[in-house]
Amino acid sequence: MYTQSMDVPSDEVSASPALSDAEASATFDARCARGEFIEAKDWMPAPYRQTLVRQISQHAHSEIVGMLPEGNWLTRAPSLKRKTILLAKVQDEGGHGLYLYAAAETLGTSRDDLIAALHSGRAKYSSIFNYPTPTWADIGVIGWLVDGAAIMNQVPLCRCSYGPYARAMIRICREESFHQRQGFDLLHTLMQGTAAQQAMVQDAVNRWWWPVLMMFGPPDQDSPHAETSVKWGIKRISNDDLRQKFVDAIVEQAAVLGVTLPDPGLKWNAARGAHDFSPIDWTEFWQVVNGHGPCNRERLAARVAAYDEGAWVREAALAYADKQAARQAAAVTPATERRSPP
Amino acid sequence: MTNQRDWPLWEVFIRSRAGLDHKHCGSVHAPDATLALQAARDVYTRRQEGVSIWVVRADQIVASDPADKAALFDPMADKIYRHPTFYALPDEVNHL
Amino acid sequence: MSGDLVDTGLLGPAHLPYLLRLADGSLILAQRLLEWCGHGPVLEQDIAFANIALDLLGQARLLYTHAGAREGRGRDEDAFAYWRDEQAFLNPTLVELPNGDFAQSVVRTYAYVAYQHGLWPALQTSTDPALAAIAAKSHKETSYHVEHLEGWMIRLGDGTAESHTRMQRALDLVWPYTTELFTEDTVTLAVAADGLGPTTAHLAEQWTGATQAVLATATLQAPPPSPFRSTGQQGRHSDHLGYVLLEMQALTRAHPGARW
Numbered sequence A: 001m002y003t004q005s006m007d008v009p010s011d012e013v014s015a016s017p018a019l020s021d022a023e024a025s026a027t028f029d030a031r032c033a034r035g036e037f038i039e040a041k042d043w044m045p046a047p048y049r050q051t052l053v054r055q056i057s058q059h060a061h062s063e064i065v066g067m068l069p070e071g072n073w074l075t076r077a078p079s080l081k082r083k084t085i086l087l088a089k090v091q092d093e094g095g096h097g098l099y100l101y102a103a104a105e106t107l108g109t110s111r112d113d114l115i116a117a118l119h120s121g122r123a124k125y126s127s128i129f130n131y132p133t134p135t136w137a138d139i140g141v142i143g144w145l146v147d148g149a150a151i152m153n154q155v156p157l158c159r160c161s162y163g164p165y166a167r168a169m170i171r172i173c174r175e176e177s178f179h180q181r182q183g184f185d186l187l188h189t190l191m192q193g194t195a196a197q198q199a200m201v202q203d204a205v206n207r208w209w210w211p212v213l214m215m216f217g218p219p220d221q222d223s224p225h226a227e228t229s230v231k232w233g234i235k236r237i238s239n240d241d242l243r244q245k246f247v248d249a250i251v252e253q254a255a256v257l258g259v260t261l262p263d264p265g266l267k268w269n270a271a272r273g274a275h276d277f278s279p280i281d282w283t284e285f286w287q288v289v290n291g292h293g294p295c296n297r298e299r300l301a302a303r304v305a306a307y308d309e310g311a312w313v314r315e316a317a318l319a320y321a322d323k324q325a326a327r328q329a330a331a332v333t334p335a336t337e338r339r340s341p342p
Numbered sequence B: 001m002t003n004q005r006d007w008p009l010w011e012v013f014i015r016s017r018a019g020l021d022h023k024h025c026g027s028v029h030a031p032d033a034t035l036a037l038q039a040a041r042d043v044y045t046r047r048q049e050g051v052s053i054w055v056v057r058a059d060q061i062v063a064s065d066p067a068d069k070a071a072l073f074d075p076m077a078d079k080i081y082r083h084p085t086f087y088a089l090p091d092e093v094n095h096l
Numbered sequence C: 001m002s003g004d005l006v007d008t009g010l011l012g013p014a015h016l017p018y019l020l021r022l023a024d025g026s027l028i029l030a031q032r033l034l035e036w037c038g039h040g041p042v043l044e045q046d047i048a049f050a051n052i053a054l055d056l057l058g059q060a061r062l063l064y065t066h067a068g069a070r071e072g073r074g075r076d077e078d079a080f081a082y083w084r085d086e087q088a089f090l091n092p093t094l095v096e097l098p099n100g101d102f103a104q105s106v107v108r109t110y111a112y113v114a115y116q117h118g119l120w121p122a123l124q125t126s127t128d129p130a131l132a133a134i135a136a137k138s139h140k141e142t143s144y145h146v147e148h149l150e151g152w153m154i155r156l157g158d159g160t161a162e163s164h165t166r167m168q169r170a171l172d173l174v175w176p177y178t179t180e181l182f183t184e185d186t187v188t189l190a191v192a193a194d195g196l197g198p199t200t201a202h203l204a205e206q207w208t209g210a211t212q213a214v215l216a217t218a219t220l221q222a223p224p225p226s227p228f229r230s231t232g233q234q235g236r237h238s239d240h241l242g243y244v245l246l247e248m249q250a251l252t253r254a255h256p257g258a259r260w
Helices: A022-033 A046-071 A080-105 A111-119 A136-159 A163-191 A195-214 A226-231 A239-257 A282-292 A296-309 A311-330 B033-044 B066-076 C015-034 C043-071 C077-082 C102-123 C129-157 C161-182 C186-193 C200-217 C240-254
Strands: A267-269 A274-276 B009-015 B022-029 B052-057
Touching (some): A046 A080, A046 A136, A080 A163, A080 C043, A080 C077, A163 A195, A163 A239, A282 A296, A311 C161, B009 B033, C015 C043, C015 C077, C015 C102, C043 C077, C077 C240, C129 C200
Antiparallel strands (some): B009 B052
16 A cells, blocks of 8 residues: 655646635644544635645545556465465455545545546546556565555555545555565575576566655655645645655665665765665656656556446446336325334 | 536545544545445555455545634533532542 | 364265365355456445455365365465366366456356355265364355345346346356366266265255255346266366466465465
């Protein structure tokens, strides 16, 4: 499960924050400053609502699109145990997408509208899922590094000011804890295996390392929405701080695993008490975000196809529900049966 | 596709074990009550989180208005005599 | 899996093929169902099918492990799943058919889980106690699968004109493959004689009664009986299983002896 730092702008036009009610707005800001939770029916400034809808739906889309690169290996997982684990994990991503769509819907936008925004390219999802998964080790690396980065991004969101989002994130983080572990376990097993298996792991780490660092979003000085997001309690820790924390944690784990992180500039800086690492190629990041990554078209096409091919199913289920309701209405007798709650 | 109706939204309440209340835990989309219950089971009890499920059409829930919060709830703030701690008892009195 | 139960070898020549028929049926159907993951008509359905596939995978793993223990030649679940060739797979052809559209997947899955629903209770008195235990566990799972799939049979059969047409087409295509489930052969005769499992006549009666009622409510018509008989349980499969196995086994077989 995967959020990328969600201040990547969408193409959606956002209305200028013309606050009609300055007083309500001041009260709202004060509530946020006191660390209070905002609930669905509370008054909120339009830009707060827009920012949340954008962020939560991007996050939901990331979960759903994120099912594809891993789902790619469901039929080919090399043991029944790994197949079972992977299916449970990919299913979790679906569940997480569902929780998040539901949280976004509390803000007054329907799931179908959110999905339409994804399918038309107006809404974004995490750039990480536009990379291919050519080997089994990719499944392990997605768990270890991609989920690891996502968890680092998500834990602070459990304290997000918007109640429905915070509650969804708490549930997600709790379920997520097995995802990173199974990834590490998968890689650890491969690293104890044959030379070919070990090479598979190193190759996957080489391919994923830089895209994973990009998941934390652009450097702080280039993050357009950061300031208001912090004020409103939607964002709590900056992109660069989270990225640094991630690198410091992973260096140790990589050593245990016996893999090399593909950055000659990566070294401990005693003065900073943190690892230095080489500059990130943000050109690649923006290319992928803007639709020119290795798999953008495939991923979106798969989602659109699933939705379009399922239209007759969704429609038929509604038609049947309507028929049933009409039949029941026609069959209503005066002595209506009353049922007590279970 | 554009003229299609969404499947309705259902709120899901789960009793995590016997003896506890049902508690709101999320929502699902479903065309009818049967599938709403099944979806709630499939989505929200994957890790043995429940022993009983309620689903309620979201559009059937009547909720208080946050704007009425002061009128509805603030008047209880001074009814401190409803709480046992309001009453000072002699030290010798126990189990009361 | 069998805990305190002692595996005392195979009870006759039909025992192993019978266990493999059941295990392969669950595995191959799981493999088909998980192809839907991420591609279903609605998110809730992806999660529902994944749950069913996980149950089926669990059944297959228990049955393979038990079969390996009874056989006593050191084969584990993965030896059965990944290192047997097509002819050694004994699943009924029904479960290896391609998913097709959602209607076809619903009809096929319903047909098989309704079969399992009659099977598990009968197996709970099997002379193989571990098989009886697996059947008791699986029956709870299958009861839910049947309920879920019955719901879809009816919704789509009695939904829109399009969904009805698709369901009827799926039924016409899939239903002839169900005859195999109730066809007597040396394995089923021996199994019934040894008290390992039920007769095919018993299963046919259970299944026919249950499915007829659902088809009627779904306003669908079973196609007329056909002389066609599929033979997957004899190891003679359709064109489709080869591709399923090729995909499922490729990585494992590229690394003989490796651990995963």
